[in-house]
Amino acid sequence: GQQLNQSPQSMFIQEGEDVSMNCTSSSIFNTWLWYKQDPGEGPVLLIALYKAGELTSNGRLTAQFGITRKDSFLNISASIPSDVGIYFCAGQTSGSRLTFGEGTQLTVNP
């Protein structure tokens, strides 16, 4: 089945630094989504991407849908302590199920 490789698995950064994480797939997706999950909570949608090459921003977050449709990245600028959490990428094809990456655990040191 489809699999998403998400990297890095974890990141430890200082407050104020920029962060970048990415996902790659062996197959094509029509939609890429990025979620953040806090402990004990469900994932919260951050950004949705629908077109190859699309670059979308949401505040300090920027995500891009790769031109090959097989990858996406998420950047967080000027990190703050509340950015701590697990970030997941998810891809969607013609069906409605989401295929999730394994997650990136982000730790921000004040």
Add this chain to the structure above:
Amino acid sequence: GAGVSQSPSNKVTEKGKDVELRCDPISGHTALYWYRQSLGQGLEFLIYFQGNSAPDKSGLPSDRFSAERTGGSVSTLTIQRTQQEDSAVYLCASSRRLAGALPYEQYFGPGTRLTVT
């Protein structure tokens, strides 16, 4: 309600018992999904309901797992004869899927943490 709600938030059960997990989707959302998240892992698709169409059950790991959606709204995920490997967080999501339109974003509930002892 304002968001997807799930109950119970935590469930501890003995191996071999049956459990039922409930999901209330966002009002007006026609599509409902169940996922499973094991400790430190990403989410694994289980089942998908869209309107009156036959559900996509292709993600259910065994015939001990079943789900239903009554009246196009509330859904119940049932696990029969629970095993220890069923321990995980079970997450429900809903979306406003329209025929012929782009897939809409999925919004998740807080999950039910199931522990099988």
